[in-house]
Amino acid sequence: MQRRHCLSALAGLPLALGAGAGARAQAAGWNPSRPVRLIVGFAPGGSTDTSARVVAQSITAGLGQPVVVENRTGAAGNIGTEHVARSAPDGHTLVVASMGSHATNAFLYRDLPFDVVRDFAPVTQISFSSCLLVVHPSVKAGTVADLVRLAREKPGALNCGIAGAGSSQHFAAALFEHRADVRFTHVSYRGGAPAMADLIGGRIDVMFTPVVEALQQARDGQVRALGITRPERAAQLADVPAIAEAVPGYAFSSWLGLFAPAGTPEPAVRRIAQEVAGAMRNPQVRAQMEQLGYEPVGSTPEEFAAFYRREMQRVEELVRLSGATVN
Structure with missing residues (x-):
């Protein structure tokens, strides 16, 4: 992803989707009409997949529909990401994205068939990891x-x-x-x-x-x-x-987050974010995530959008610093 295009697209991310009681009422008015799919671009049994299954299980009851994890592996997560980019923007298909699949890849791979910023709506940050x-x-x-x-x-x-x-x-x-x-x-x-x-x-x-x-x-x-x-x-x-x-100033973290296809209705985005946030506050779910080495978050869509803008800049610098390239 070229820097100028990336920064221009990031500037277009919404600063806020709405706030307060009105936003909560909108979210409460949306309900999925069929099972919700969480797409994971990595193999079953890995940490991203396992975390996705914890999230899916924890939000099923609140949404009133089954939430299922579907693995679409390959190309460092790009296959799963592309599938969601091309899915209907109706709240029933989301991608469980890692820092690698939804930030790093944008700077490593030329000619991706999707744009990680333009083609997606940030829903919520699930967790941090170290x-x-x-x-x-x-x-x-x-x-x-x-x-x-x-x-x-x-x-x-x-x-x-x-x-x-x-x-x-x-x-x-x-x-x-x-x-x-x-x-x-x-x-x-x-x-x-x-x-x-x-x-x-x-x-x-x-x-x-x-x-x-x-x-x-x-x-x-x-x-x-x-x-x-x-x-x-x-x-x-x-x-x-x-x-x-021992090394002042050193810190590194990665993250997982949920993204929906661009154009997904705001009530759907906010409702799913609220369900995930509630799950991340649940002591049992928190314990499960911590056992996987994750720190639960559960942010609002606007908080996640702001975080994601900052992360794209940080990841670009990490790619430069590391000299990372792909064939």
């Missing part, structure tokens, strides 16, 4: 500061696994290298699971990986957790320092 900085136990680093010293002593000697160009693992590592003034040798994999397998096997040295994909391995001693990419420590991982404690 990464753990983990190393193989043989790496002589017990803290983030130790790792920085080791990496500076031997630039490029440490192999860092990433789940492909433009992945969360890639961005988190590149940002760390920039902030800490170190250099790793990046080893690219076709996903986080094979990279983690090689880290456990000692074939690579370090990874920045979503919390859910490393938590159990760290608890079992298969890898050593040095830090978390949140600006501060996570309550459920209070013994794991924030990387920023």
